[in-house]
Amino acid sequence: MSGIDECLREAMTLPGARGAALVEWISGLSLGRTGETPGGDPEAAAAEAAELARMAVEHAVFEPAESFDGPSGPGAPGAVKGLPVEDVIIVTRTGYHLLRYVEAPFDGGVFLHLWLDRDQANLALAMRHVRDLAERLVLV
Numbered sequence: 371m372s373g374i375d376e377c378l379r380e381a382m383t384l385p386g387a388r389g390a391a392l393v394e395w396i397s398g399l400s401l402g403r404t405g406e407t408p409g410g411d412p413e414a415a416a417a418e419a420a421e422l423a424r425m426a427v428e429h430a431v432f433e434p435a436e437s438f439d440g441p442s443g444p445g446a447p448g449a450v451k452g453l454p455v456e457d458v459i460i461v462t463r464t465g466y467h468l469l470r471y472v473e474a475p476f477d478g479g480v481f482l483h484l485w486l487d488r489d490q491a492n493l494a495l496a497m498r499h500v501r502d503l504a505e506r507l508v509l510v
Contacts (some may be wrong), residue, residue, distance in 0.1 A: 374402040377507045381484050384499055386491025388465065389484075391416060392507075395423040395471075396478035408467070408485055419483045423469050426455045427479075453479065457497065466493050472504045480509065 372380070374392050381390040382405050389405035391412070398417035407415045426432055433454045453471050460467040466486040474480050484500055486493070 372503075372506050373508060375404075377482070377503050378402055378404045381482065381500065381503055384484070384486070384491070384496050386487040386489070386496075387484065388487055391419075391483045392472070392480055393420050393423070393483055394478055394480050395420045395427070401480065406485070408465075416483075419467070419469060419481075422460075423458060423471070423481050426458050427453055427471070456501075459493070459497075462488070464488050466491055466496070468493070468496055468500055470497075470500045470504045472507055472509070474509050476509075482507075 378390045378392065381387060387405065389403065389407055391403035391407075392401045393399070393416045394401060398420035400412060400416035403412055403416075409415055452473070456471060458467075458469040460469075465488045466484075468482075468484045468486065470482045470484075472480045472482060482500055482504055484496060486496055
């Protein structure tokens with residue numbers, strides 16, 4: 371179990387890590403960050419990443435196929451629990467942006483945003499590591 375600062379510090383130990391942030395995806399507020407910020411403006415980067423994270427969760431096209439089998443809704447037999455999306459990956463010419471959704475004990479939700487240098491990073495390793503970080507993160 372780890373807190374926000376510890377989680378972000380550990381994320382920065384990944385090869386190619388340039389910056390990391392924990393962002394609340396409804397408001398776009400950063401709950402913590404470390405390293406560099408894409409575009410140089412931490413508030414703008416958090417708000418823009420939150421907009422993308424929110425769109426991925428709210429659009430039905432990303433709904434898991436299992437949710438279309440039989441009755442839907444919370445508590446329905448076979449209903450899918452949690453958010454329909456686990457990760458969002460954006461690949462640019464120079465980097466990777468990995469957004470990993472994190473279960474939160476409050477309304478709304480949060481995600482880890484890890485910015486990686488494309489020449490130095492291993493995307494598969496980063497995805498596994500960030501998944502582990504998200505599972506161990508404690509938000510109170």
